Amino acid sequence: MTTCDQKDLFTYVLRLGDSGLVLGQRLSEWVGKAPMLEEEMALANMALDMVGQARNFLSYAGEVEGRGRGEDALAMHRDVGSFSNLLLVEQPNRDFAYTMVRQYFYASFAERLFEQLQHSADSRLAGIAAKAVKECRYHARHSGLWLVRLGDGTEESHQRVARALEDLWPYTGELFEMDEVDRRLLEAGVAADVQAMRTEWREALNQVLVEARLPLPSDEIWMHSGGRIGRHSEHLGHLLATMQILPRSYPDANW
Amino acid sequence: MIASSSDAQTSRVWQVLEAVPDPEIPVLSIVDLGIVREVAWQDDCLLVSITPTYSGCPAAEFIRNQVGSALADAGFETATVSEVLTPAWTTDWISEAGREKLRQYGIAPPEKATGRRGLFAPELTIHCPRCDSRRTECVSEFGSTPCKAHYRCLDCLEPFDYFKCL
Numbered sequence: 001m002t003t004c005d006q007k008d009l010f011t012y013v014l015r016l017g018d019s020g021l022v023l024g025q026r027l028s029e030w031v032g033k034a035p036m037l038e039e040e041m042a043l044a045n046m047a048l049d050m051v052g053q054a055r056n057f058l059s060y061a062g063e064v065e066g067r068g069r070g071e072d073a074l075a076m077h078r079d080v081g082s083f084s085n086l087l088l089v090e091q092p093n094r095d096f097a098y099t100m101v102r103q104y105f106y107a108s109f110a111e112r113l114f115e116q117l118q119h120s121a122d123s124r125l126a127g128i129a130a131k132a133v134k135e136c137r138y139h140a141r142h143s144g145l146w147l148v149r150l151g152d153g154t155e156e157s158h159q160r161v162a163r164a165l166e167d168l169w170p171y172t173g174e175l176f177e178m179d180e181v182d183r184r185l186l187e188a189g190v191a192a193d194v195q196a197m198r199t200e201w202r203e204a205l206n207q208v209l210v211e212a213r214l215p216l217p218s219d220e221i222w223m224h225s226g227g228r229i230g231r232h233s234e235h236l237g238h239l240l241a242t243m244q245i246l247p248r249s250y251p252d253a254n255w
Numbered sequence: 256m257i258a259s260s261s262d263a264q265t266s267r268v269w270q271v272l273e274a275v276p277d278p279e280i281p282v283l284s285i286v287d288l289g290i291v292r293e294v295a296w297q298d299d300c301l302l303v304s305i306t307p308t309y310s311g312c313p314a315a316e317f318i319r320n321q322v323g324s325a326l327a328d329a330g331f332e333t334a335t336v337s338e339v340l341t342p343a344w345t346t347d348w349i350s351e352a353g354r355e356k357l358r359q360y361g362i363a364p365p366e367k368a369t370g371r372r373g374l375f376a377p378e379l380t381i382h383c384p385r386c387d388s389r390r391t392e393c394v395s396e397f398g399s400t401p402c403k404a405h406y407r408c409l410d411c412l413e414p415f416d417y418f419k420c421l
C-alpha cells in the first residue's frame with residue numbers, strides 16, 4: 001500500500017479502466033462485419049484484451065473508492081459525464097483504416113505507459129500493467145503493420161488511411177496531458193510521466209508513417225481535450241446506450 | 256477429511272491439478288501451461304493460486320471452478336482457489352512436457368522471449384508442427400484464441416496454430 005490520496009488514486013485508475021473499456025467496446029462492434037476472417041479474429045481478440053484490462057482496473061478502482069461499487073457497477077451504471085476515458089478511444093470505427101489508426105495511436109501509447117507503470121509504487125497497479133504491457137505490444141505491432149500496408153497499398157487504401165490520420169490526429173494531445181492528480185501521483189511514485197513519453201511515441205509513429213508513405217502530421221495543430229474530466233464528444237452516449245442497455249433494463253440479470 | 260500439510264498431501268494436490276485440462280487446449284494440463292503458481296497450506300486450509308494467461312482470458316473463471324471441483328472430488332473440500340496477477344504469466348513457464356504435447360497436438364510451441372519484437376523486426380522462423388519444415392508464413396498474429404497466431408506451412412500446405420510468445 002502506498003501513501004497517496006485515495007481519491008486521486010481512484011480517479012487515476014478509473015481513467016485507465018474507462019479508456020480500456022470504451023476501446024474494447026468499440027473494437028467489439030466489428031465482430032460479424034470485419035473485412036476478412038483473420039481480422040475478425042484479431043479485432044475480437046484485441047477487444048477481449050482491452051475489456052480484460054478494464055475489468056482489472058475497474059475492480060481495483062472500486063476497491064480504492066470503498067463504496068461498494070464493483071467493476072459491473074462502474075462499467076454499467078454510470079452516465080457520460082462520469083466517464084473519464086480519452087476522447088480518442090470513443091471515436092467511431094468508421095472504416096478499417098480509422099480503426100487501425102486509432103488502435104495504433106492508443107496501443108503505441110499504452111505500451112509505453114504500462115511499461116512505466118509496471119514499476120509503480122502501487123503494487124496492484126504494477127501487476128495489472130505488467131500483464132497489459134505485453135498485450136498492448138502485440139496490438140501496436142498489428143495496427144502499425146496495417147498502417148504500412150494501407151498507406152503503401154492502393155490509391156484508395158492510401159486515401160482512407162491518410163484521412164483517418166488527419167481526422168484522429170487532434171485527439172492525440174490528450175494522451176500526454178497531466179493534471180494535478182497525475183502530478184501528485186507521479187510525486188508519490190504511483191503514476192507514470194506521460195509527458196516525458198511524447199517524443200519517443202512521436203518518433204516511433206514517424207518511422208511507421210515514413211514506411212507507409214504517409215504525411216507526418218503537424219505539431220502546430222489545435223488538440224481536443226476534456227475526456228479525462230468527463231467532457232465527451234456526442235459519440236460516447238451512443239456507445240454507452242448500446243453497452244449498458246441489458247444491465248440497465250434488467251438490473252438483477254445474471255448469467 | 257482434514258488435510259494435513261505433509262509433503263505427501265502437497266504432491267497429491269499437484270497430481271490432482273495435473274489432471275485438470277486447459278479448456279481451450281485440452282491436451283495441456285493447467286500445470287503444463289504454468290498457470291498454477293502456488294500450492295500452500297495455511298494452518299489446515301489448502302490455498303491454490305492460479306494466474307490468468309491474458310488479462311481478458313475468458314476461461315479464467317471456468318478454470319478456477321474446475322480446479323475447485325477437482326480438489327473437492329479428491330477430498331480437499333475446503334480448498335481456496337484464488338487468482339494472482341503478479342508476476343505476469345509468460346509462455347516461458349510452459350513446461351518441456353507441455354511444449355512436446357503442443358507439438359504432437361499440431362500447435363507450434365512458443366519461441367522463447369520473442370514477444371518484444373519491434374514493428375520492423377524480421378519474421379520469426381516457426382517450424383511446421385506436422386512436417387517440421389522451416390518454410391512457413393504468418394497468416395495472422397491473432398488466431399483462434401488469444402494465445403495463438405495463425406500460420407501456414409509452404410511445404411505440406413497445412414494451416415496450423417502457433418502458440419505465440421508472451
Ligand SMILES: [Zn+2]
Pocket residue numbers: 383384385386387388408409410411412413
Ligand atoms: Zn508442414
